[in-house]
Amino acid sequence: MYRKALIKNPSWDDDPTQNTPIAMNPTPVEELVDLLKAYNRAYRQGAPIVEDAEYDNLVEQLRQRVPDHPFLQAVEPEQFSGRQQVRHPAPMLSIEKAYDRDQLERFVARVQKEADALGIDTPTFRLTPKLDGLAGRDDGEVFATRGNGEMGYEISNAFAKGVVPIGGRGQGVGEIVVVKSYFEEHMAEFFEHPRNMVVGIVSSDTLNENAKTALDAGMVRFVPYNQLQGPTVEAKQLVAERRGLVETLLAEVDYPTDGVVVAVTDEVLKTRMGATAHHYRWQIAIKSKGDTAETTVEDIQWQVGRTGNVTPVMMVAPVSLSGATIRRVTAHHAGNIRNQGIGIGTRIEIIRSGEVIPKLEKVLEAHGEVCLPEACPSCSGPLTWQNDFLKCTNPACRAQIEQRISHWFRILGNADWFGIKTIGRIVESGHRSLEAVYRLTEADFLEMAFGPVQSKNLAEAITLSRTRLVEDWRFLAAFGISDLGTGDSRKLLAHFSIEEVLSLEEEQIEQIKGFGKITSKSIAADLKRIGPLMAHMLDLGFNLQRTPLAAEQTAVESPIAGKGIVFTGKMVQGSREAMQAAARAMGARVQTAVSGTTDYLVCGEKVGAAKMAKATRLGVSVLTEAEYQALVNGGLP
Numbered sequence: 001m002y003r004k005a006l007i008k009n010p011s012w013d014d015d016p017t018q019n020t021p022i023a024m025n026p027t028p029v030e031e032l033v034d035l036l037k038a039y040n041r042a043y044r045q046g047a048p049i050v051e052d053a054e055y056d057n058l059v060e061q062l063r064q065r066v067p068d069h070p071f072l073q074a075v076e077p078e079q080f081s082g083r084q085q086v087r088h089p090a091p092m093l094s095i096e097k098a099y100d101r102d103q104l105e106r107f108v109a110r111v112q113k114e115a116d117a118l119g120i121d122t123p124t125f126r127l128t129p130k131l132d133g134l135a136g137r138d139d140g141e142v143f144a145t146r147g148n149g150e151m152g153y154e155i156s157n158a159f160a161k162g163v164v165p166i167g168g169r170g171q172g173v174g175e176i177v178v179v180k181s182y183f184e185e186h187m188a189e190f191f192e193h194p195r196n197m198v199v200g201i202v203s204s205d206t207l208n209e210n211a212k213t214a215l216d217a218g219m220v221r222f223v224p225y226n227q228l229q230g231p232t233v234e235a236k237q238l239v240a241e242r243r244g245l246v247e248t249l250l251a252e253v254d255y256p257t258d259g260v261v262v263a264v265t266d267e268v269l270k271t272r273m274g275a276t277a278h279h280y281r282w283q284i285a286i287k288s289k290g291d292t293a294e295t296t297v298e299d300i301q302w303q304v305g306r307t308g309n310v311t312p313v314m315m316v317a318p319v320s321l322s323g324a325t326i327r328r329v330t331a332h333h334a335g336n337i338r339n340q341g342i343g344i345g346t347r348i349e350i351i352r353s354g355e356v357i358p359k360l361e362k363v364l365e366a367h368g369e370v371c372l373p374e375a376c377p378s379c380s381g382p383l384t385w386q387n388d389f390l391k392c393t394n395p396a397c398r399a400q401i402e403q404r405i406s407h408w409f410r411i412l413g414n415a416d417w418f419g420i421k422t423i424g425r426i427v428e429s430g431h432r433s434l435e436a437v438y439r440l441t442e443a444d445f446l447e448m449a450f451g452p453v454q455s456k457n458l459a460e461a462i463t464l465s466r467t468r469l470v471e472d473w474r475f476l477a478a479f480g481i482s483d484l485g486t487g488d489s490r491k492l493l494a495h496f497s498i499e500e501v502l503s504l505e506e507e508q509i510e511q512i513k514g515f516g517k518i519t520s521k522s523i524a525a526d527l528k529r530i531g532p533l534m535a536h537m538l539d540l541g542f543n544l545q546r547t548p549l550a551a552e553q554t555a556v557e558s559p560i561a562g563k564g565i566v567f568t569g570k571m572v573q574g575s576r577e578a579m580q581a582a583a584r585a586m587g588a589r590v591q592t593a594v595s596g597t598t599d600y601l602v603c604g605e606k607v608g609a610a611k612m613a614k615a616t617r618l619g620v621s622v623l624t625e626a627e628y629q630a631l632v633n634g635g636l637p
């Protein structure tokens, strides 16, 4: 049934103008959740770090991997300091999302089932724009934010500041928003998103000039959801005409929106359907996940990764998406090609959100014969299926060797010059292992026909990579053991020295929080396998910065004793130097830059997104100044 494919191993270095692939290793769940929490916190404070589409994508990722994760079971909380907390009479919940037709159809089917039980033939649905501001509830006396859904924060003085209550006071739940056209014309240069402006107005006691101008002009409003206009439709029309319905509705609204809310109209049916801890079952939001485009598959190339996964890259008819011309799209794994029958000429929908490279979203119309490689495109060795992945199991496979060496230098991160093309030539010349690469001299590079300058640089880079200080967890992660990325390497090295790691048994790994039975077993096996290589590299005298062992970190009794802390941004409560000195006195390891040994990043004002993202990626807890003070005073971060 399958024809042998014409295979090439495309190098992404071929053409630097083309989009580049994502790393194929998924982020560990714990890291993903930490990242989501940090993003959410920043977002609720009016200073988001990433695009909503990227955030939503990560939430979906988590949902697919751990559907019942606690993070998904509750409203994503917001925090306002120094405000009264107010209990809501009924919880203000989040809304379930439908990103495609299938998800909307499933919602409609669930509603129909409950409607049938009540003897309602054709339940109807009302559509309203999903306002993108700050949700609140006004009972006529007290005005409060959503908070954690159960308890909100009192913001009654927002009306005194000039927020206009549409339809008068006491209209219940709604959203504080800025008029969109006004924002775009007058405020867009001062605020990145209207929501940030709203959060600023509500949360601070002093208003800046821009906020005052907008408030004076009556452009900041509390719009109760019951004041919103929108059509009421039956299930059939909702599903069939959803695109048109959304487009028409949103074209009429002069407030920022992020989708359309669909709600069952019948009160008895709503009561019957009820709610989860996260959302009402009678409501859903139609949203789009990121920019999508349709195109045609013109060719499929196969790429071999460092662990031997042979993954498909679809060459597509050039199509414009979020401002870039897309020619290559990843299909993630060979199972996608096999199961969905993707051959040349297949029409596909692709998606790109945030910075993520485009990927296959959906097959629109399969076409052509399905071609799967019968042998490894690099070494011609046999391929085996592991779940949906096609794998080359030949450890001497050249593409794998190249990718492993590339991974080594990329993770070590202290020596440039080793791009995949350079590595390709080194491996082609017969130097097929890290040991061999570290034996190379300037003369060897000259012999491989690298130019004199490059040869000198390459030889120097090798020396530098050994002599420059590098964190031991980077060194460990650079070996590319699966399930032992930088985050987990750090954890491991907080319990064992790098020398001890060489001879760890699976039981010892399993005792560390965050390591499961199966991963501990495979990590232990892989450590044995790379043991000789690691011993060799250690003998080369790498200049390792040791991760402090957990046991050594508690000389002084204090909540931050032994913790690595970086203070960044402008501090409000005192000078940064004073805070650093105080932290040192409490036994903390005060650092100047975030690294793998950092526990907390304490942020003052104006902290760059890159810094926070890096911190979260490294598993560092990001704290506001107030949260840090709470921690020091014995509270939990």
Ligand SMILES: NC(=O)c1ccc[n+]([C@@H]2O[C@H](COP(=O)([O-])OP(=O)(O)OC[C@H]3O[C@@H](n4cnc5c(N)ncnc54)[C@H](O)[C@@H]3O)[C@@H](O)[C@H]2O)c1
Pocket: 039, 040, 041, 043, 044, 048, 049, 050, 051, 052, 053, 055, 056, 075, 076, 092, 093, 094, 095, 096, 128, 129, 130, 131, 132, 135, 136, 146, 174, 175, 225, 228, 258, 261, 285
């Ligand atoms: N960019 C980021 O870093 C980041 C971080 C966290 C959350 N987010 C975004 O926030 C959203 C999730 O947060 P959420 O739970 O606050 O919102 P949600 O998307 O689940 O929406 C729920 C809220 O929508 C409000 N709403 C707006 N219009 C409405 C209408 N017409 N009818 C009824 N309710 C309406 C309600 O107050 C309700 O609480 C996601 O879309 C995500 O993209 C982004």
Ligand SMILES: [Zn+2]
Pocket: 304, 376, 377, 378, 379, 380, 381, 392, 393, 394, 397, 398, 399
């Ligand atoms: Zn191979």
